[in-house]
Amino acid sequence: MTALLLLAACARGIVEGSGDYAGMVEVPGGDVRVGSTGLGPPGGGPPGGGETTPPLPCAEADIAAGVCPALAHQPLAPRLVEVSTFWIDRTEVTQAAYGAFLADTGYRPPHVEEPWAEEEWNWDGVTPRAGTEDHPVVLVSWYDAREYCRWRGARLPTEAEWEIAAFGPDEDHRLYPWGNEYVEGRMNRGAAGAVMYDPADGYRTTSPVGAFPEGMSRYGAHDMFGNAWEWVADVRVGRWEEMRWEDADDHRDPNTGFLGLYGGSRGFSYFADPRVNLAIDHNAFPVELRRKTSGFRCAKDA
Amino acid sequence: MLWWLLLAFAPVSTVTIPAGTFRMGDDATPDARPVRDVTVAAFRIDRTEVSVDAFEAFARGPGWSDDRCWSEGGRAWRAENPRGAGPVARLAGRPAQDHPVVAVTYWEAEAYCACAGGALPTEAQWERAACGVDPRPEPPGLESGVAWYNEGKFGALHGVHTHGIHTASPPNVLGLLDMYGNVWEWTRDTYRADAYPKLGTTDPVSTEPSPWRTVRGGSYMNLPSYAGCAHREPVRPEEPRLTVGFRCVYAP
Numbered sequence: 001m002t003a004l005l006l007l008a009a010c011a012r013g014i015v016e017g018s019g020d021y022a023g024m025v026e027v028p029g030g031d032v033r034v035g036s037t038g039l040g041p042p043g044g045g046p047p048g049g050g051e052t053t054p055p056l057p058c059a060e061a062d063i064a065a066g067v068c069p070a071l072a073h074q075p076l077a078p079r080l081v082e083v084s085t086f087w088i089d090r091t092e093v094t095q096a097a098y099g100a101f102l103a104d105t106g107y108r109p110p111h112v113e114e115p116w117a118e119e120e121w122n123w124d125g126v127t128p129r130a131g132t133e134d135h136p137v138v139l140v141s142w143y144d145a146r147e148y149c150r151w152r153g154a155r156l157p158t159e160a161e162w163e164i165a166a167f168g169p170d171e172d173h174r175l176y177p178w179g180n181e182y183v184e185g186r187m188n189r190g191a192a193g194a195v196m197y198d199p200a201d202g203y204r205t206t207s208p209v210g211a212f213p214e215g216m217s218r219y220g221a222h223d224m225f226g227n228a229w230e231w232v233a234d235v236r237v238g239r240w241e242e243m244r245w246e247d248a249d250d251h252r253d254p255n256t257g258f259l260g261l262y263g264g265s266r267g268f269s270y271f272a273d274p275r276v277n278l279a280i281d282h283n284a285f286p287v288e289l290r291r292k293t294s295g296f297r298c299a300k301d302a
Numbered sequence: 303m304l305w306w307l308l309l310a311f312a313p314v315s316t317v318t319i320p321a322g323t324f325r326m327g328d329d330a331t332p333d334a335r336p337v338r339d340v341t342v343a344a345f346r347i348d349r350t351e352v353s354v355d356a357f358e359a360f361a362r363g364p365g366w367s368d369d370r371c372w373s374e375g376g377r378a379w380r381a382e383n384p385r386g387a388g389p390v391a392r393l394a395g396r397p398a399q400d401h402p403v404v405a406v407t408y409w410e411a412e413a414y415c416a417c418a419g420g421a422l423p424t425e426a427q428w429e430r431a432a433c434g435v436d437p438r439p440e441p442p443g444l445e446s447g448v449a450w451y452n453e454g455k456f457g458a459l460h461g462v463h464t465h466g467i468h469t470a471s472p473p474n475v476l477g478l479l480d481m482y483g484n485v486w487e488w489t490r491d492t493y494r495a496d497a498y499p500k501l502g503t504t505d506p507v508s509t510e511p512s513p514w515r516t517v518r519g520g521s522y523m524n525l526p527s528y529a530g531c532a533h534r535e536p537v538r539p540e541e542p543r544l545t546v547g548f549r550c551v552y553a554p
Contacts, residue, residue, distance in 0.1 A: 106494035106512060108536050109332045113527035125332050126495075143537075261462070261523065261544060288523050288545060 014220030017087055020153060024087040024300060025220040027161070030169030034081050034160045035282070080170060081160040088157055088165045089297035091209035091222050092136035092230065093148060095128035101148050102126040110139035112290050120205070121292050135206040136228040136295040142263030142287040145231045145296035156233040157299035159264045165299075166217050166224040166267070175278060177217035177224040182275060186215035187226030190271040197271060205270050205292075221297075224267050225274060225281075228295030232264040235287060262286055269293035316346040317476050318554055319427070324434030326426060328532035333495035341504045342430045347423065348549035350467035350479045351402035351487065354393050357414060358403075361389070365417035372416070376409035379540055386410055387542040394462040394544055401464045402485045402547040408515045408539030411488045415550035422490045423551045424507040425534070428518045432474065432481040433531040462544050463522040482529040485547035486517035486537070493536035514538055521545035 015026035102109055102123075109123035121139045123129070128137075140148075142156075149155050157165065167174045178186050188207040191198040197205065210222040217224050224230075262284040268274050271293045274281065285294060319342070326340040365371045372380060386392075387405040394404050406414075408422075415421050423431070464484050473479050481487075491497070491507055493514035501508060508516070514536035520529025523545045527533070537546060 102495070106496055107514070108493070108495055108534070111332055112525075113331065113530055113533065114525070123332060147536075286523050288521075288528075 016090070016220070021087050021300065023090055024298075025090050026085065026087055026302070027083075027165045027219045028169075029083050029085040030164060031080050031082055031171070032160050032164040032167075033079065033170050033173070034163055035079055083158075083160050083164050085302045086157075086161055087300045087302060088161065088219075088221055089299070090220055092228050092295050092297050093145075094134050094209055095137045096133040098137035098140070098148060099123075099126050099128050099133075101151050105147075105151060107147055108144075110137070110144070110290060112139060117290075117292065132206070134208040136209055136223070138206060138228050138292055138295045139290045140231075140295060141290050142231045142235070142285075144290070146233075149296075149298035152298060154298035154300040156231055156296060159232045159234040159266065161299055162224075162230065162232050162266050165219055165221050168218055174218075176215075176274070177221070178215050183214070186212055187268070187274075188212060188223070188270045189226050189268065190273050198273075203270060207270070226268055227270055228267075229265045229269045229272075229283065229285075229291070229293050230267045231294065231296040232266055234264040235262060265294060315349040316552060317349050317431075317478055318344065318346050319431050319435065319476065320344050322430070322435070324430050326429050326434065326532070327498055328530070331530075331532055331534075333497075333534050334532040335498060338498070338503050340426050340430075340434075340506060342426050342434075343505055344554040345423075345427055346420075346552040346554055347427070347431050347478065348551075349477060351485055351547050351549050352411075352414065353400050353467050354396075354403045355399040356403070357392065357406060357410075358389055358399070360414050360417060361386070361392075361410075365413065368417065370416075371413045372409070373412055375539070376413050379407060379409040380413075383407075383540075391542065391544075396462055396464060398466060400466040400468060402467050402480070404462060404464070404485055404544050404547050405542040406547065407542050408488050408537075411548040412490075415548075418550055418552075420550040420552035422488050422548060424505070425489045425491045425516055425518065426506050427551055428481075428487065428489050429531055431476065431478060432519065435474075435476060481519055482526075483520050483524075484522060485519075486521045486535065486543075486545055487519050488537075488546065488548040489516045489518055491516045493534065512536075517546055 017024040017026065098110075101107065103126040109125060111117070111122045117139065123139075128135075137148075146156055166177045174180055176182060176186070185201065188201055188203050188211065189198065190196055203211070207223075207227055209227070212223065212226065215225060216222050263286075265283040265285050266281055268281060272280070285291065321342065321344040323339050323341045325337055327337040328334040329337050360366060366380075369377060386407060391405040392403050393399070393401075412422055467479065467484075474481060492510055492512040493516040494508065494510055494512050497508045497510065500510070515538075517535045517537050518533070520526070520533065528535075537543065
């Protein structure tokens with residue numbers, strides 16, 4: 001009987017939602033480690049050994065002394081968090097979906113009064129730029145993302161939920177959404193080793209959601225790595241390394257109303273490269289900042 | 303009149319804005335178009351943002367529980383939130399009480415101003431005071447000394463980085479401080495991106511129902527472009543934020 005249950009668990013495919021959960025996939029609950037030492041994934045490498053952690057960005061002595069700029073934004077030591085079964089969007093929220101929200105509510109269209117945004121990203125009304133409809137919406141703040149998810153009867157994922165949706169539970173945790181090794185062509189990423197555009201993967205900036213199907217996580221979520229950085233519900237008053245976990249949100253409740261200055265951000269973007277250091281995945285930006293690489297997806301209680 | 307409640311407050315310095323017409327809006331910004339000539343009657347406005355000190359005096363004083371200071375929406379909010387975000391959040395780790403209060407909802411700001419014999423500014427009043435009496439200025443750059451998030455888009459934000467409400471910063475020609483930056487300021491208008499074409503051009507105020515009110519002026523967290531004369535931001539009236547405070551307007 002146990003063997004049959006185990007077989008069923010292994011054979012568990014992608015569970016797609018309908019109705020209120022249309023466009024979402026189910027993520028089974030479990031324990032997951034949130035946080036990072038900055039030296040690689042939480043808790044060390046993949047189960048059973050395998051691929052080594054990516055090269056360190058600085059000399060070990062500098063890392064130990066806290067003078068490695070690439071690791072300046074790393075959060076605190078990992079801790080184990082229990083996540084309940086929940087649903088998450090299969091893809092990042094698209095420009096078209098965000099436009100429907102704007103048309104319905106009169107909320108503020110993405111717009112930053114600066115030349116870089118005016119050239120490529122600003123909205124002129126409730127309609128996305130031609131050709132970007134199925135790309136992830138970007139130039140949205142953590143607040144903008146929350147408003148969209150709330151309009152849909154959903155919410156932002158907590159960091160723990162994002163973590164388990166991308167990599168699985170702690171006892172079977174992947175380094176990348178698709179497995180334990182980096183494979184070219186599985187994500188829309190930036191230039192190797194530098195923060196810059198790289199069109200070699202076929203896209204200079206955002207790509208249509210789901211354009212890298214081999215990068216899908218085990219639960220069916222696309223573009224967890226790459227395309228747009230994704231806001232999560234967790235906020236911090238200070239930079240993550242300045243906070244104790246006791247000061248932090250309850251990771252199982254994204255709507256505590258905790259006041260924060262930084263919103264958690266996960267998953268890299270078309271402008272970033274995980275091969276520099278996987279731990280940079282654990283990022284955070286000021287909650288009101290609208291960035292050309294920041295988007296999101298929504299989650300919903302089961 | 304609530305004049306007797308004024309005894310609970312230290313006198314606040316105000317500036318008189320004369321009646322006049324100004325160019326309101328920005329055609330390049332989707333929620334601030336079209337630019338129109340808008341006429342605003344004379345009014346007085348607080349020279350500075352409301353400080354932690356002044357707000358806590360209200361929160362501890364008779365005004366907090368005086369229903370005459372609170373709108374219907376405010377009373378409903380207060381019933382569920384008897385202390386609001388609380389004094390610790392409103393001070394937010396800053397070294398002195400003369401910093402602008404933050405983490406106050408629209409309802410608390412509205413009640414504070416009512417108790418002080420005034421009201422929150424409309425968007426038209428705010429924009430008129432910020433840049434509608436001057437020739438329209440560009441927002442100050444990073445060198446202006448206003449409390450910007452001025453360490454770049456990838457820089458670090460160390461706490462609630464306001465400056466005191468009386469700290470030297472370039473006042474506008476009327477002597478108003480921190481209309482740009484420091485903290486966002488609540489206005490009375492509900493927020494809709496398509497509000498402007500539907501409004502009149504004499505003392506306009508948006509009252510169309512919406513989940514949001516409008517804040518103006520940018521904060522320490524934002525790049526200077528967020529503090530433009532015409533920049534509008536939607537915030538839920540029940541949502542306390544570490545970047546949002548307010549000032550009041552009064553009859554002339």
